Amino acid sequence: GAGVSQSPSNKVTEKGKDVELRCDPISGHTALYWYRQSLGQGLEFLIYFQGNSAPDKSGLPSDRFSAERTGGSVSTLTIQRTQQEDSAVYLCASSYGPLAGQETQYFGPGTRLLVL
């Protein structure tokens, strides 16, 4: 079956513009995760969804970042008023669930964001 997909694969934007990044998880996966991968910082957790609710938003770096998930499936990560330090690869992952035995995360290819 299809894996996790993300769009766009690449996004170049100007500082101050808003961007939306999309993630389509594997069908049937209830848990969805957003990470940011940047040079020297490794994999940085942003937010986690179980169904449509986000029990853990602790990783969002500022109030310019928000995410939603609808229908227990597609998720959108929105960055408002982008800054150059937002440039990174944004990864999405999904898992069958968060409980023991379900937590193997399957990653998407990422969206490479460049803020000029």
Add this chain to the structure above:
Amino acid sequence: AQRVTQPEKLLSVFKGAPVELKCNYSYSGSPELFWYVQYSRQRLQLLLRHISRESIKGFTADLNKGETSFHLKKPFAQEEDSAMYYCALRPSGNTPLVFGKGTRLSVIA
């Protein structure tokens, strides 16, 4: 707070040499530990998990609770092992994985 530390950002070894990627964690309970790998131009993917006690692509990792470590080892490195490796911790309960910052392994021919 839970934390995963990978002290080496870059590790270079010669083909055929043993390799060990270090991972230390801090967590007061009984965690589950994982290694994820990202090969060039590929997605991040699960390599192995301590619960399974398995060997994948010749790699093994043993959880040492006394030293709070979960080092990844392979006796004879291959060029195709060159990749970015992330150690991850799953605290008990309904929480997502906590990842280390990763170690880039470069196997030199």
